[in-house]
Amino acid sequence: MSTSLSRPNVADDTGLWPDVVRRPEVSRLRTAVAERLVRRALVRLPLYVRFGAGETVGLGGPLLEVHDPDAFFRRIAAGGLIGFGESHQAGEWDAPDLVGVLTVLAQNAADLVPASLQRLRGLWAARQPTALRNTPEGARANIQRHYDLSNDLFALFLDETMTYSSAVFRGFPAEWPLLAAAQQRKIDRLLDLAAVGEGTRLLEIGTGWGELAIGAARRGARVTSLTLSAEQRDLANERIRAAGLGNLINVELCDYREATGRYDAVVSVEMVEAVGEEFWPVYFKALDDRLAPGGRAVVQAITMPHERMVASRDTYTWIQKYIFPGGLLPSTEAIEQVTADCTSLRIARRDGYGAHYAETLRLWRERFSERADAVAALGFDEVFRRMWTFYLAYSEAGFRSGYLDVQQFVLTREGAL
Template identity: 55%
Template sequence: MTAITVGPRFPALAHIPKAPVRAAAARAILRTSVSQLPVRVTFPDGTVWGAGGSGSPELRVVRPQALFARLGTDTKIGLGEAYMAGEWTTGPGSDLGDLLTPFASRLTRLVPEWLQRFRRFVDENLPEQQRNTTAGSRNNIEAHYDLSNHLFENFLDPTMSYSAASFERSDESLETAQERKMERILDAARVGEDSRVLEIGTGWGALAIRAARRGAQVTTITLSHEQAQLARQRIEEAELSDRIEVRIQDYREVDGSYDAIVSVEMIEAVGEEYWPTYFRTLDARLAPGGRVAIQAILMPHQRMLATRRSFGWIQKYVFPGGLIPSVEAIEQVTGQQTRLRLVTQHSLQPDYARTLRLWRERFTTNWDTIRTDGFDETFRRMWEFYLAYSEAGFASGYLDVRQLTFTR
């Protein structure tokens, strides 16, 4: 097989692994798997696999040998890498999110059970450099959030909220749904006049601004210099600089006492090794009578246990050091390590699928503007796959996202 042309951001993709036995196995597994899915897999020679009819989502294979070589070498990473490299794409009229959703719905059953027993022999462990130590966390956060504020501005809504929205009607805007999400989490934490608020994970300042408009005094922390810079600008434009302090600081370094602690989709970047430290910090920083409200992406507990040590496509290309917890894991840690107890939870699962679809539509529409920051076609396909892959996780029910409230 000859090398392919990819952009300079991902030079390793130009190398196609040589694994003929594993490639043959991957081919057989995919053919068996799609025979039970409402999709079509089409090949350059006209061969068609899958249980889907002519109107079903189409996975169009462009370079079969390269695709199966990648799948055989690492199933969890190979599919995304093959998409980035242009070795497969969607057929005319097919949407990538719709195509990936049936796969996500049967993710735990795509590989035969007898083969799953050999997972430990083929799974790649999380790289040491992605551990969420104080230094490692900074590197991991910067790798994603310091890509470019311009990138995020061109696919997020005007609030710059990079998390699940909360929709109530089919015709409402993403901005309205994001505002509702923020109000809901501030209500859960009982943020009001003169509340001392700690926000872990600033984003671009939207939640801190809304808390300050309620009369709260807010300390918000981030490890992203790009985020901090734009958040401070937005806070100044909102004339709230006297009520909000933006710090570039690790959660483990925060001191003081706070009536409310809020954190939106940041726990996924903590890592299992540091969950006890994270929740002990929340407990230590929470004033008597205070409340903690976090929004967390979640997965079923048994699935989390099965995959927590393995290295996947998302961790390699999008969120280094990331790990999605389960509600059970969170309750175990808080029950054993802290005085915090989970008192309410509210799911936004279907809302996240819709949020991600809208982000992907905006990303595609604004690609010509985004690419001026130096992002190439390989990056475009990576980001497109990331958004569609995530959407499929929520649309299929494989992933959940909830607002969790804790008190002592």
């Protein structure tokens, strides 16, 4: 799919996008250094990069068109990858194949910044603001900034299951009519791994819009589901009532740290990414504490390479600033270490589905673009629409490149399986 190369109108009378509308003040020297580093990286990549009206660099490949080179380099000088994303929001660069360009960059992420500068990352890279820490109060605010945007917004690009996590397809390429079935397949697989059936006491950490809880209740389980999003809770309850399962499911506006009781199974789908490294021990201990003897915890998580996680764990990113405040993707090694150090749980099984997430994101991105007018009708301006398209493309590229994976972990106590 191609994205439009038209320049957006970034006039912002509401103050929503101050760092997009306002070009950063940065010294000529710093801008010149940034330009030299960026050009040095781009000439070695399989991209076709065009600056302004004429100059081109790169080895050939997807087109990255820089409309305003001065603003582009100035933003990168001031904000690194945050500036790169904001420059796209402002329409200073674009790409007919945005996913293709971002996939090339993701494939070469470890080498874009010279090793000497990587070692000095703490001196030049912005650090995560302490205000985004996922304390009980901070986590509520962070979750609400994303999931309480609008149920109607999410409904425009999700399928009828309202499932906002990776599907599991039978084959590729996937088509939109198959997405709901692929989401049900993913949910059934998670419930099977957790051995959910008649009479199971299930705790779900991270409700979404209720589809997994509904699937578990249809098997005869009694479900307690936790969320910090009032918007999600309200719509999940509507969907649960419509399914006639209100007697088996209780959706609570509750932090995982406040959960009580013991359960035969605990399932948490793409929730750990929002917890923050500081609180991973607390999160996994909560799973351990809530799990009855002989029970299973099943966690679906987006993961990244351990060395990249270590290198970037303290860095403030574009995704954290605009999409998921306070978030950090774990590595498999980090999950293994924290469960070994802080819980009685061990990984009994894990399966990766990164290619399936790439397809899921492609379908969401295409649907979002097709319904751009409906998104605008909800009150979301052009900068938001470019931001959201960039987020979906950026995420898809991470999975297409292999930089990201999504995995299902089965956690048990020794001898439980």
